[in-house]
Amino acid sequence: MEAFLRYWLRWPSVEHLIYGHLWVWGVCQSLHFVGMALLIGTVGILDLRLLGMAKQFPVAALKKLIPWGVFGFLLCLATGLIFVTGIYANINVHPYVVLTSDVFLQLKLLFVVLAGVNLLLFYVTGMNAAVDRLAAGEDAPPLAKFFAGASLLLWIAVMYFARLIPSGKFQP
Amino acid sequence: MEQFLRTWLEWPSVAAFIQRFTWAWPLGETFHFFGIIMLIGGVGMFDLRLLGLAKQMPVKAVRKLLPWGVTGFVICVATGLMFVTGTRANVPMSPYDVIKNNIWLQLKFVFIGLAGLNLLAFYVTGMDSAVDKLGPGENAPMLAKVIAAASLFLWLGVIYFGRLIPEGL
């Protein structure tokens, strides 16, 4: 498994792209930020509405913004993959080594997974269907509020750990 | 992270319990099997209906089997945790090393993760509400069939890799 990952996590073509053009890393980071803004701006607003903020909004209207949030997540995923597969161009450390020795990167990925599990539970417990029916002024069920609060905390934690990634220790 | 996992994946009380009570491990294994049976009977049945088996059943009715499937999954997770945390009762290795070196256990976890993503896709793509409307004799949308087939494939894969774990020890 280790050999497999060591081979496949490093993409020389991505590294060449980053080496060859000074603007690539900066553009990717900016797009990563745009994706983050889209994600927090849509999913985060929905979470805040479920928690009771700005209840004049019917939930169905806010839900229509969620596809933008998903797009933002995919943007982060794509640029994130560029960072991981091309990291050798920036610091002389193999992506596999970075993944296995940078605690903050590991925690970030763990919390992304937890956010996914939270989302799955939101659907599986029927809370998604329940909140769809919420009109303007109506309060969300307590379980939905729990998932909304958890979602906010988890995504903020993702951002927190991500900010610390460069401070992680890379032991070759 | 490694130190953290090494410490927390191994539960000496579980390993001691397994060594002290020789019925503990077989109990876990048997209930792991019951969990597999419930998972396939519940989730597997739902997937098979979406793929067209016994189409006269409205999907909303087959939905009632899903809690049984989820219960089976939970039983498997609980007994599986016992196996992982109590590994040292059986082999002279820490759970961290077993996970790090056993390709079958790793693949099993990957496939469980993929099954979770597949389930998320089922909801996020709206197939969840789409299939609820299917009455007797009606075909599921193609995407729902793909997700159902993937689900069956992934869970059978989990069972397959699980069976191989002892070979990789």
Added chain:
Amino acid sequence: MQQFLESIENSAFSTYVRETPAWPAYSTVLALHTFGMAFLVGLSGVIALRVLGVVPELPLKPLKKLMPMIILGFWVNAGTGVILTSLAIVSFSRNWDFYVKLSAIVVAIVALTKMRTYAFADESAPDDAPASPEARRWAKVMLFFWFIAVLGGRLTAYATNIRIQSAAAVAVAAILLLLLATYLVRRSHRSPSVEARV
């Protein structure tokens, strides 16, 4: 008899499956045995759940369509079971638990066919009609003997004293879980206002 069994165990096929590197031969046979069990017991269990009224929402007649998959599961297990037995037939022949497993399977299959006959007998019955008392009785018999078969199968690998203890432990745990399940199912039947969540 001993020589005959030994000749099976030492046959070219048995030796090949047993001694080649575990993957793919032995492990695939073993995994197929697990798949067969999952479909055979899992799907016949679904029919039993409906017959016993635990999941009354399922229409009874369409469940007959599950029989081909159940039968396929049985034959996959019969075939892989023969292969697996031949690998160590000498020790299996001396293993009383193995005979318990086989007998339990025979009874479970008989119960399955009887349950099927009684449950699907009345062509004109409405979908939500409760199953006949005979069908219910055979459903309970089938579930009990599947329990014995699965438990017995797992315990063939262990020594007798561990077997007895484990069987007792599993029986205790199963009874407790069955009581809990009965309580939860009764509670869910009493409150139909709970929307279909899952």
